[in-house]
Amino acid sequence: MNFLAEKIEKLLLNNECVIIHSFGGFIKNDKSATIVADNITPPMVEVSFNSMLRHDDGLLCSLIADENNISYKAATQVVTKHLENLRSGLLQENRVIFGNIGEFIRTNDTIEFIPFVADYLPENYGQRVINAKFRKKTQNIGNSIVVDDDVITIKISDLRQRIVRYAAMVALIGGVSIFMPNVSEKSQYAGFLPTDNNFRQLDKTSRSDSVLDAFAQRVNKDFDRNIETQSVEKTETTNQSGDYHIVVASFDSYQQAETFCNAKRASYDIKILPSKHTPTKYRCISGSFRTEQQAIDQQNEDGNTNSWILYQRQENN
Numbered sequence: 001m002n003f004l005a006e007k008i009e010k011l012l013l014n015n016e017c018v019i020i021h022s023f024g025g026f027i028k029n030d031k032s033a034t035i036v037a038d039n040i041t042p043p044m045v046e047v048s049f050n051s052m053l054r055h056d057d058g059l060l061c062s063l064i065a066d067e068n069n070i071s072y073k074a075a076t077q078v079v080t081k082h083l084e085n086l087r088s089g090l091l092q093e094n095r096v097i098f099g100n101i102g103e104f105i106r107t108n109d110t111i112e113f114i115p116f117v118a119d120y121l122p123e124n125y126g127q128r129v130i131n132a133k134f135r136k137k138t139q140n141i142g143n144s145i146v147v148d149d150d151v152i153t154i155k156i157s158d159l160r161q162r163i164v165r166y167a168a169m170v171a172l173i174g175g176v177s178i179f180m181p182n183v184s185e186k187s188q189y190a191g192f193l194p195t196d197n198n199f200r201q202l203d204k205t206s207r208s209d210s211v212l213d214a215f216a217q218r219v220n221k222d223f224d225r226n227i228e229t230q231s232v233e234k235t236e237t238t239n240q241s242g243d244y245h246i247v248v249a250s251f252d253s254y255q256q257a258e259t260f261c262n263a264k265r266a267s268y269d270i271k272i273l274p275s276k277h278t279p280t281k282y283r284c285i286s287g288s289f290r291t292e293q294q295a296i297d298q299q300n301e302d303g304n305t306n307s308w309i310l311y312q313r314q315e316n317n
Contacts, residue, residue, distance in 0.1 A: 004060075006099060016028050024050055025054075044123070047102065094106045241288060243288075244294070245309070247285050251281070273312065
């Protein structure tokens with residue numbers, strides 16, 4: 001039995017089909033790659049058996065005749081002898097291992113051929129079954145959500161704490177917004193920043209608190225020098241009449257301008273000058289002068305580079 005299998009294996013190396021007279025033929029077939037469970041089988045050549053192929057192609061007998069230096073007729077007799085042994089084994093044991101090619105199993109009057117992996121064929125050299133164990137992919141989304149393949153795990157305790165924390169933040173922001181005054185975004189400051197907490201809310205610029213505090217401290221430091229003498233000088237300057245005014249802030253409403261003046265009047269005398277144009281602007285001025293040069297000199301002396309000079313004729317002039 002192994003004698004025939006050995007010869008057929010040798011013939012299949014260079015032939016697509018080998019037939020045993022009156023028994024059947026062994027055929028090479030291309031098999032596509034497959035994935036079964038964790039095993040990946042690459043595309044290989046598989047040997048199948050067809051019992052309908054009974055016409056002798058002469059390959060097997062010619063090989064035996066050449067190797068044993070006998071006639072073709074004598075080689076045919078050798079094949080017939082080993083074939084009888086194969087059939088006898090199937091009748092007795094119902095199962096015969098046919099070398100490395102496969103095995104024959106007899107069930108009643110039916111013979112089934114189960115092929116083995118044809119490692120002996122050159123087409124299959126280097127082709128091996130690959131075991132690829134599936135790795136679960138786990139992804140953490142923050143500290144509360146874990147995605148494991150198709151399963152999502154949410155840590156309720158951590159999530160509840162975050163929801164409570166966010167809800168508290170929203171409530172705090174909502175409460176602060178209720179008490180914030182409705183200040184027009186068109187309000188302008190020419191240089192002075194109020195130290196009052198209410199006035200800090202009027203400044204809707206994008207500057208950070210640290211920059212605002214530093215700027216306010218610098219301005220207040222300039223005004224704190226010699227407060228008593230400065231207050232007298234500023235009062236006299238403010239009482240002056242003229243058409244040139246030093247403007248330190250400008251607002252859309254009288255209430256805003258009044259609040260600003262009340263906050264700064266303790267260290268600097270400021271009065272409100274309504275504009276004569278529509279819409280009316282309420283400007284906080286630190287002094288009025290008869291000539292522009294007088295106003296410029298006073299502005300330089302104040303050291304407030306953010307103030308500006310307005311020319312507006314007074315009604316009493």
